[in-house]
Amino acid sequence: MNAFTKLSEKGQVVVPVATRHRLGWTAGLDLEVIEHEDGVTFRRKRSAKTLTPDQAVAGFKKLYRHEGPPASLDDMKDAARRMASGEDMFRS
Numbered sequence: 001m002n003a004f005t006k007l008s009e010k011g012q013v014v015v016p017v018a019t020r021h022r023l024g025w026t027a028g029l030d031l032e033v034i035e036h037e038d039g040v041t042f043r044r045k046r047s048a049k050t051l052t053p054d055q056a057v058a059g060f061k062k063l064y065r066h067e068g069p070p071a072s073l074d075d076m077k078d079a080a081r082r083m084a085s086g087e088d089m090f091r092s
Contacts, residue, residue: 015042 003016015025023044030045051059071079 001019001022003019005014005016007013020026025044031042032045034041034043
């Protein structure tokens with residue numbers, strides 16, 4: 001969705017209410033300002049949270065689930081070589 005707003009004399013920008021509601025942004029939220037050649041992007045400030053190795057592995061497993069038998073180290077190396085060489089890694 002595109003919306004329009006104005007820059008105030010103090011350099012403030014009002015984010016339209018519909019956008020704030022959709023994103024769940026409330027007063028006091030910290031935002032990151034990312035500069036581009038022709039403008040800026042605002043996004044919720046990411047926390048600098050440090051994960052333990054167990055938390056990182058658990059998060060990775062949530063994102064990348066493998067359904068099927070385990071792959072051998074040789075199979076993984078072969079797939080990496082094919083990917084690096086540009087070969088079709090999904091061939092039969």
